[in-house]
Amino acid sequence: MELPESFGAERNIPLSELTSFRVGGAARLVLRPNSYEAIRDAVEFAARRNLPLALLGKGTNILASDHGFDGCVIRFDTPLHDPIYHGTTVIACCGTSMTALSRETVKRGLMGMECLCGIPGTVGGACAMNAGAYGGEIRQILKRIRVLRNGRDEWVSVSDGDLGYRKSVFSFPNAIALEAEFELKEDDGTAAETMQRCMEKRREKQPLDLPSAGSTFKRPEGHFAGALIDQCGLKGYTIGGAQVSEKHAGFIVNIGGATESDISSLIEHVQRTVMERTGVMLEPEIKRI
Numbered sequence: 001m002e003l004p005e006s007f008g009a010e011r012n013i014p015l016s017e018l019t020s021f022r023v024g025g026a027a028r029l030v031l032r033p034n035s036y037e038a039i040r041d042a043v044e045f046a047a048r049r050n051l052p053l054a055l056l057g058k059g060t061n062i063l064a065s066d067h068g069f070d071g072c073v074i075r076f077d078t079p080l081h082d083p084i085y086h087g088t089t090v091i092a093c094c095g096t097s098m099t100a101l102s103r104e105t106v107k108r109g110l111m112g113m114e115c116l117c118g119i120p121g122t123v124g125g126a127c128a129m130n131a132g133a134y135g136g137e138i139r140q141i142l143k144r145i146r147v148l149r150n151g152r153d154e155w156v157s158v159s160d161g162d163l164g165y166r167k168s169v170f171s172f173p174n175a176i177a178l179e180a181e182f183e184l185k186e187d188d189g190t191a192a193e194t195m196q197r198c199m200e201k202r203r204e205k206q207p208l209d210l211p212s213a214g215s216t217f218k219r220p221e222g223h224f225a226g227a228l229i230d231q232c233g234l235k236g237y238t239i240g241g242a243q244v245s246e247k248h249a250g251f252i253v254n255i256g257g258a259t260e261s262d263i264s265s266l267i268e269h270v271q272r273t274v275m276e277r278t279g280v281m282l283e284p285e286i287k288r289i
């Protein structure tokens with residue numbers, strides 16, 4: 001089938017190449033549309049052909065199936081335009097890197113995004129997950145968002161309750177976030193230092209040298225997932241190529257040749273053990289394709 005050039009179509013691409021965990025079989029069709037219109041056309045194309053649809057940003061919060069995906073993956077991981085600044089407001093394309101945007105806002109004398117520097121996904125992925133770190137969270141700064149949902153492309157104001165802990169109504173398959181408008185503040189002189197400190201903490205605490213999807217589990221109320229897992233003696237526990245990180249028990253890492261099945265078995269083992277020993281049920285934060 002002949003597809004428009006604007007779709008940037010490729011066939012049979014291993015999801016292991018598109019996700020930070022580095023696991024997953026092939027996706028039948030991968031599209032990287034080159035405009036907002038092309039994204040809308042790609043969604044319509046998949047619907048017309050009855051193709052199952054998946055949406056990826058940079059794939060840094062994804063566990064992809066060993067069986068691959070017999071459908072169409074839209075990959076929205078590059079900016080379609082530069083960020084637009086008006087005073088303390090910035091409008092960014094959802095394909096923009098969250099880390100690049102945080103750095104740029106700090107350079108321009110703005111604050112509000114400095115703690116989000118180092119989150120390795122896109123702006124769209126961050127809005128979909130309500131990403132956050134070190135006290136900063138997307139919902140504190142997201143003012144308006146341009147979404148494609150139910151066939152309509154519109155800007156909507158963000159209301160209380162639209163985003164919660166690692167969840168958002170602006171997440172696929174409910175919606176595709178196209179652009180986001182953030183309300184920041186003028187830097188009080190501390191933003192660069194805070195950003196530096198957050199990056200150092202990441203390097204010190206996280207296993208950044210091995211493939212992962214970040215924190216495997218959500219933070220259970222009143223606890224830290226990593227501390228509970230560590231307390232159960234699971235640091236370093238390994239199934240196949242999947243391991244509970246020795247550096248940070250909240251991360252499952254791919255130590256080489258891991259499959260989705262290894263990672264899923266390890267997730268279940270951790271959940272069962274932590275439940276038996278502490279009575280706390282851990283809920284995965286990562287999304288599946």
Ligand SMILES: Cc1cc2nc3c(=O)[nH]c(=O)nc-3n(C[C@H](O)[C@H](O)[C@H](O)COP(=O)(O)OP(=O)(O)OC[C@H]3O[C@@H](n4cnc5c(N)ncnc54)[C@H](O)[C@@H]3O)c2cc1C
Pocket residue numbers: 020054055056057058059060061062076094118119120121122123124125126127128129130131132133170171172173175176177178206208212213214215287
């Ligand atoms: C080393 C490491 C450290 C991390 N640290 C943090 C951290 O500190 N804090 C944190 O919150 N997360 C963290 N993460 C997880 C991950 O980076 C974030 O969740 C990130 O926001 C996901 O962005 P992405 O572009 O990679 O999204 P993907 O992983 O590609 O997608 C995640 C979900 O969002 C949906 N989605 C993606 N783009 C859009 C869009 N434009 N519109 C609608 N839905 C969309 C996808 O369909 C999927 O359901 C970390 C991950 C790694 C590997």
